[in-house]
Amino acid sequence: MGNHLVWDDRFNIGVDIIDKEHKKLFQIINRLFAFTEQENKGPWVCQEGIKYFKEHALKHFAEEENYMALISYHDLETHKRLHEDFSHHTLPALEKELEQTDFSKEAIQHFLGVCAGWLIGHTLTEDHAIAQNETSRWVNLMPEEEQFLVKQTIIRRLHEMFGLDTQAVSECYGAERFGSGIYYRLIYGSGDGMQREIILVFEEKLLIHTMGKLLADSSGRLSAMLLNAARYTARQFVESIRKRFPSMQQYQMERENLLTYEQFQQVYECQLPQYSLLFDTGEGYFAYCAMTPRQRKRQSITRQEYKIAEINKYLNAKEQDDSRQKRKLLVVDDSDTVRLAMKGLLEEDYRIDLADSGASAIRSMTLERPDLILLDYDMPVCDGAQVLWMIREEKEFADIPVFFLTGKVDKESVNKVLPLKPEGYLLKSSKPAEIKKNIDRYFERKGK
Numbered sequence: 001m002g003n004h005l006v007w008d009d010r011f012n013i014g015v016d017i018i019d020k021e022h023k024k025l026f027q028i029i030n031r032l033f034a035f036t037e038q039e040n041k042g043p044w045v046c047q048e049g050i051k052y053f054k055e056h057a058l059k060h061f062a063e064e065e066n067y068m069a070l071i072s073y074h075d076l077e078t079h080k081r082l083h084e085d086f087s088h089h090t091l092p093a094l095e096k097e098l099e100q101t102d103f104s105k106e107a108i109q110h111f112l113g114v115c116a117g118w119l120i121g122h123t124l125t126e127d128h129a130i131a132q133n134e135t136s137r138w139v140n141l142m143p144e145e146e147q148f149l150v151k152q153t154i155i156r157r158l159h160e161m162f163g164l165d166t167q168a169v170s171e172c173y174g175a176e177r178f179g180s181g182i183y184y185r186l187i188y189g190s191g192d193g194m195q196r197e198i199i200l201v202f203e204e205k206l207l208i209h210t211m212g213k214l215l216a217d218s219s220g221r222l223s224a225m226l227l228n229a230a231r232y233t234a235r236q237f238v239e240s241i242r243k244r245f246p247s248m249q250q251y252q253m254e255r256e257n258l259l260t261y262e263q264f265q266q267v268y269e270c271q272l273p274q275y276s277l278l279f280d281t282g283e284g285y286f287a288y289c290a291m292t293p294r295q296r297k298r299q300s301i302t303r304q305e306y307k308i309a310e311i312n313k314y315l316n317a318k319e320q321d322d323s324r325q326k327r328k329l330l331v332v333d334d335s336d337t338v339r340l341a342m343k344g345l346l347e348e349d350y351r352i353d354l355a356d357s358g359a360s361a362i363r364s365m366t367l368e369r370p371d372l373i374l375l376d377y378d379m380p381v382c383d384g385a386q387v388l389w390m391i392r393e394e395k396e397f398a399d400i401p402v403f404f405l406t407g408k409v410d411k412e413s414v415n416k417v418l419p420l421k422p423e424g425y426l427l428k429s430s431k432p433a434e435i436k437k438n439i440d441r442y443f444e445r446k447g448k
Contacts, residue, residue, distance in 0.1 A: 013131040021060040028053045162210045164281040173278035175268040180204040183259040188251035196293040206284030224311045326351040330370035332361040334379045358382035377406035388420045
């Protein structure tokens, strides 16, 4: 496959006016992909094409929102918020990059890759929900103004307390794992029987670089003293956020928990977020998740206080879990069938992350570095060779081993990527046991 979008039945949502516009946007992106591959086309051709795409996309958003209003779609405001985030934040950032690079071929390809990825994802999830009258997971998010204030308050507090220059990475953090983490849950109750939860997620190195420095702890390890100090500092941090917002002040803390990642996932999946924010502090990742208030279960409240023995028990269990942590493999393939087949084949012995595109793969690597990447060669928008080039260009990712998982090993394809130093090739046509054996042998050979 080359750089183009392929329309298939998955993109049909069953609403003719919307399906027709989606096809038009696909066609515009494909024309722009074709322009970038023609050396004789001047930059102005792509400039005009990109301007046309933007105008058409904004027009489509307005028409889609009018249709949702016409049918009284219950998640209209949530859907509009996603449109506005793309048109007011994503597109302007991409346009700025185009202008700063004088519409270089790389910047144009970046623009097209992001727009294609957003269009695919939005069509297959949020737009399908229109026809099926489904509810978005993000329907209970706080109003945009309050979410913005919470985000800015967190950034300011992190700077005031630890001198961290923090940037928001996502306003829809979905409980993805990043590095070795500490998951700290605070449970609050109100007089009218309602309960809400706030979960703070710290990348372990963030605590070591901040609290460890303040405690003059140069061990580079997470100790009981450091974790206790972090807990009580985190509790005051949350209170400083809460007191800015009257709707939060009716709740009083009832208990706290330190969670494993699996427990955190379970808690997250059974509740809806009011806001779920992910930040890059420059010293490690940090997430702040507040769940929608719900009726409290009938139970006696026992406030949990962590004593020395309990903290040590938690740290020992965490250390044992980290030491037996399975090696992480990232499988990058645009085929749902291939991704699920590889997950089923390998998940008993390895921790598997899945990505359906180059952009998704880069995001996954940013959150947590894999030990090995299995990369499809033939993918739309950005093929395997381009993805590997992006990996090798990033200093942080450059030495990650990559195996091509492909259906072809012709001489031309192999020679194209040799300078990028892939570890090797695994044929999709091979028996599953043979593919797994090759991966096992790689780790045995490397002594990992």
